[in-house]
Amino acid sequence: MSTGREGLAFLKRLVVERTATGVLLVLLAIILVTGIVNPRFFSGYNLQTLSRQVVIFGLLSIGETFVIVTGGIDLSLGSLTALLNVLAAWFMTHGFGVAGAVLATLAIAACFGMWHGFFVTKLKVPAFIITLGTFAAAKGLAAVITRGWPISGLPAGFSNLWEGMVAKVIPIPVVLFLLVALLAHFVLGYTVWGQHLYAVGGNLEAARRFGIRINRVRMAAYVVSALSAGVVALLIAARLNQGNPTVGTFYEMYAIAGVVIGGASLFGGEGSVIGGILGASIISVLWNALVLLRVSSYWHEVTVGAIIVVAVTVDVLRRLRGQTVP
Amino acid sequence: MKEHFLYAKGIHKRFGAVQALKGVDFEVACGEVVGLVGDNGAGKSTLMKILSGALLPDQGEIYIQGEKAHISSPQDARRYGIEMVYQDLALAENLDVPGNIFLGREVQYRLKGLGTRVLNRKYMERKTKELLSSLRIQIPSLRQRVRTMSGGQRQAVAIARTLLAQAKLVIMDEPTAALGVAEVEKVLDLIRRLKEHGVAVVFITHRLPHIFAVCDRIVVLRSGERVGERKTSETTMEEITQLIVGSKTDAVSGTVQDQ
Ligand SMILES: Nc1ncnc2c1ncn2[C@@H]1O[C@H](COP(=O)(O)OP(=O)(O)O)[C@@H](O)[C@H]1O
Numbered sequence: 001m002s003t004g005r006e007g008l009a010f011l012k013r014l015v016v017e018r019t020a021t022g023v024l025l026v027l028l029a030i031i032l033v034t035g036i037v038n039p040r041f042f043s044g045y046n047l048q049t050l051s052r053q054v055v056i057f058g059l060l061s062i063g064e065t066f067v068i069v070t071g072g073i074d075l076s077l078g079s080l081t082a083l084l085n086v087l088a089a090w091f092m093t094h095g096f097g098v099a100g101a102v103l104a105t106l107a108i109a110a111c112f113g114m115w116h117g118f119f120v121t122k123l124k125v126p127a128f129i130i131t132l133g134t135f136a137a138a139k140g141l142a143a144v145i146t147r148g149w150p151i152s153g154l155p156a157g158f159s160n161l162w163e164g165m166v167a168k169v170i171p172i173p174v175v176l177f178l179l180v181a182l183l184a185h186f187v188l189g190y191t192v193w194g195q196h197l198y199a200v201g202g203n204l205e206a207a208r209r210f211g212i213r214i215n216r217v218r219m220a221a222y223v224v225s226a227l228s229a230g231v232v233a234l235l236i237a238a239r240l241n242q243g244n245p246t247v248g249t250f251y252e253m254y255a256i257a258g259v260v261i262g263g264a265s266l267f268g269g270e271g272s273v274i275g276g277i278l279g280a281s282i283i284s285v286l287w288n289a290l291v292l293l294r295v296s297s298y299w300h301e302v303t304v305g306a307i308i309v310v311a312v313t314v315d316v317l318r319r320l321r322g323q324t325v326p
Numbered sequence: 327m328k329e330h331f332l333y334a335k336g337i338h339k340r341f342g343a344v345q346a347l348k349g350v351d352f353e354v355a356c357g358e359v360v361g362l363v364g365d366n367g368a369g370k371s372t373l374m375k376i377l378s379g380a381l382l383p384d385q386g387e388i389y390i391q392g393e394k395a396h397i398s399s400p401q402d403a404r405r406y407g408i409e410m411v412y413q414d415l416a417l418a419e420n421l422d423v424p425g426n427i428f429l430g431r432e433v434q435y436r437l438k439g440l441g442t443r444v445l446n447r448k449y450m451e452r453k454t455k456e457l458l459s460s461l462r463i464q465i466p467s468l469r470q471r472v473r474t475m476s477g478g479q480r481q482a483v484a485i486a487r488t489l490l491a492q493a494k495l496v497i498m499d500e501p502t503a504a505l506g507v508a509e510v511e512k513v514l515d516l517i518r519r520l521k522e523h524g525v526a527v528v529f530i531t532h533r534l535p536h537i538f539a540v541c542d543r544i545v546v547l548r549s550g551e552r553v554g555e556r557k558t559s560e561t562t563m564e565e566i567t568q569l570i571v572g573s574k575t576d577a578v579s580g581t582v583q584d585q
């Protein structure tokens with residue numbers, strides 16, 4: 001009896017509070033079940049595939065975390081990934097060189113972030129509206145630039161960014177991801193700006209009264225978010241060896257789902273880089289499991305949709321009851 | 327007579343058809359606790375907002391330590407050592423105690439060339455403990471989010487902020503309005519602590535017993551005019567109530583009821 005009750009209380013804590021440990025346990029459970037159902041899950045090849053997938057969703061979740069912590073949202077990441085992916089390929093095939101193309105792509109990403117930040121802070125346009133605008137426009141722009149066709153013929157060697165290995169076993173994108181994650185974790189958790197992101201998300205008016213430059217703080221969050229799409233766009237260019245306007249579909253949903261599963265609140269003020277990465281990992285593992293089980297990719301979207309609804313509902317309920325993560 | 331910290335002269339403020347303040351004089355001595363009372367709409371909050379830079383007066387002058395002051399924003403007021411503790415407290419509920427006390431003036435490690443400002447949490451926690459213990463406040467865990475704390479504890483955090491800023495005058499507009507009996511006692515105690523630290527306080531409340539418990543002097547406003555001033559030791563709740571309502575007939579109890 002009592003263990004049953006304790007178990008129930010434990011489960012409730014997992015679902016309602018979604019501490020990092022709780023999310024990690026859920027992730028391990030999903031991994032275990034998938035591995036038992038299909039032992040191929042643990043094959044070296046699949047783990048490499050999976051880890052690269054985690055990199056993509058993880059990077060976007062990290063970027064999205066910065067915005068969601070401020071109480072905003074960025075719906076543009078998937079489409080932005082497509083546009084920046086196409087632009088990166090265009091730059092590389094038009095004499096910019098790899099370094100020039102990388103810089104130009106990231107610079108354009110930053111400009112999109114500032115554009116979003118400008119509308120949100122100066123014009124008081126809701127974040128979901130202005131980023132929804134980019135969601136629609138960027139995807140279309142990507143197709144216009146390529147006339148619907150992929151841009152291929154990227155410089156030889158660029159694909160190393162995706163295929164290459166460090167010490168023969170760890171994919172380069174995974175190493176890159178770990179560095180970015182470490183940096184983001186440090187910035188959000190240990191710097192003044194990180195603290196101000198939380199403050200702005202917790203009580204914008206208080207933050208303003210206390211002399212925090214709320215517009216600058218929030219603007220930078222949108223820049224970080226857009227930059228994450230820039231990095232992902234480059235990685236995908238390396239993976240496909242082309243710029244393709246069809247990539248990135250629904251990626252913003254996966255990123256947001258990861259962040260919310262990881263314990264962030266869409267009301268702002270809550271969330272962490274580790275949580276976002278764990279959430280993104282859950283999405284990636286589920287995706288991988290569905291592929292291994294040969295489930296149609298349409299079901300992937302249904303699954304992620306259901307997960308978002310559950311995670312956001314929990315977030316809302318938690319808010320209503322005033323329960324918080326300790 | 328002690329030196330005035332603040333002296334406001336002939337303050338007028340009009341909102342459309344409402345003349346909220348009709349040439350009010352108001353002064354606070356250094357380290358003095360002043361009770362500001364008056365019926366709803368008497369102009370108490372308006373006067374305090376003017377002193378704290380949240381509103382500009384239509385007419386009138388403010389002198390701080392004998393010199394004419396120019397207060398046109400809360401930042402200006404803060405520079406003169408005036409801090410207002412808002413009724414809604416305006417804390418970031420998702421942050422912990424040091425996070426709120428140091429919000430907007432975080433202590434940073436000096437890391438030259440790193441291009442980023444790193445929080446010195448250790449120092450901020452130590453300083454927070456000092457501030458709280460100088461106010462004789464106990465908060466079980468500093469890491470607690472403000473959201474999980476009681477109304478009195480939040481007041482304590484808000485007041486600790488003013489101590490950190492080395493405020494010379496703290497304005498509290500109805501800080502006890504939403505609190506239970508035990509919590510009210512704590513807030514009254516906080517006001518005494520501030521006085522011990524040499525900080526002047528203006529304390530607004532409808533509940534006269536609270537005023538009499540901590541204030542040195544009481545100023546009464548009625549319909550935008552200053553209608554009386556008494557030393558607490560030389561008056562009674564009955565007298566103050568009469569000043570508030572402006573007649574003897576309504577002075578039944580020592581408390582003015584909200585409308
Ligand atoms: N921002 C405002 N706009 C219009 N009228 C106001 C505003 N603030 C206060 N008033 C009016 O000014 C008068 C004084 O209000 P207030 O200073 O809040 O009184 P108190 O705090 O003593 O209850 C009231 O008649 C109130 O309705």
Ligand SMILES: [Mg+2]
Nearest residue numbers: 370371372499
């Ligand atoms: Mg008032």
